[in-house]
Amino acid sequence: MNHGKAPADLDRIRLYDQQEAAAHELLRPVADWISGHVARPHPDLGRRGAVCPFVPLAQRLGLVRFALAEPPVRDEEELVAAVAALKAHWLAMEPLSGQHTIDKTIVLALPGIAAASVVRVHDRLKPEFVADGLMLGEFYPGHPGPGLHNPGFRPLHSDVPLLVARSMVGNDLPFLAERRYPPARRAGFVESFLRHQTGASTVTRERARAELEHARDELGHPSPE
Structure with missing residues (x-):
């Protein structure tokens, strides 16, 4: 792209x-x-x-x-x-x-x-x-x-x-979810991770979803039900 x-x-x-x-x-x-x-x-x-x-x-x-x-x-x-x-x-x-x-x-x-x-x-x-x-x-x-x-x-x-x-590889999640990034950037990074890393382990994807929810909570935009 x-x-x-x-x-x-x-x-x-x-x-x-x-x-x-x-x-x-x-x-x-x-x-x-x-x-x-x-x-x-x-x-x-x-x-x-x-x-x-x-x-x-x-x-x-x-x-x-x-x-x-x-x-x-x-x-x-x-x-x-x-x-x-x-x-x-x-x-x-x-x-x-x-x-x-x-x-x-x-x-x-x-x-x-x-x-x-x-x-x-x-x-x-x-x-x-x-x-x-x-x-x-x-x-x-x-x-x-x-x-x-x-x-x-x-x-x-x-x-x-x-x-x-x-x-990008599955091991990159910690680098994309670093707290030094503001929540909007962190949310965007983790959304991209979930979109591209469909083959990541179940544990890693669950951790990514938790990081995304946390970033959205910080923004005041909870994840959709």
């Missing part, structure tokens, strides 16, 4: 596969971080498995792409255009259907971009991603976001600012 907006300029960013990224001066640190940290266990994670449990398979399937804005972004409006291209590339990337669509990942590296700009653009555009069943992740140096299983772990810290496009 493009919600009536002008088509994104796909040429605003350039995509690289894992091998190309490993040979690129700007992308090599990001590719190394993905392989050496995100795709591996960490003693502070608070659970077994990789920091992101989906990345090892995505790498084996060759479904992780890296991206750079070309030319580099100079302001937040140019960053918005780059993220629009990021989403369009993800939607056009194979596979377009089937079980491995959830493994498609594009990592937009933003060297030199201020964390505050990444935060503002992420906050502005995340609703568009979620409405279409996608997630837009933000990573930057010193990101304070805590881990789900260990509040002392900081899984969103990266040395290079990043925005990451991937499919």
Whole structure:
């Protein structure tokens, strides 16, 4: 869906596969971080498995792409255009259907971009991603976001600012129902989750409905009978 907006300029960013990224001066640190940290266990994670449990398979399937804005972004409006291209590339990337669509990942590296700009653009555009069943992740140096299983772990810290496009999965409910979001945004996120995650477990969908009811109660709009 493009919600009536002008088509994104796909040429605003350039995509690289894992091998190309490993040979690129700007992308090599990001590719190394993905392989050496995100795709591996960490003693502070608070659970077994990789920091992101989906990345090892995505790498084996060759479904992780890296991206750079070309030319580099100079302001937040140019960053918005780059993220629009990021989403369009993800939607056009194979596979377009089937079980491995959830493994498609594009990592937009933003060297030199201020964390505050990444935060503002992420906050502005995340609703568009979620409405279409996608997630837009933000990573930057010193990101304070805590881990789900260990509040002392900081899984969103990266040395290079990043925005990451991937499919929404059932495990994303806690990120969509965070209390830092105002109730209207939270309700919209959870409604999108329920619409797109029809295959989520019964427990997860019940939890989502409870989160939606809670957000609607805060708004003074109880769920329909």
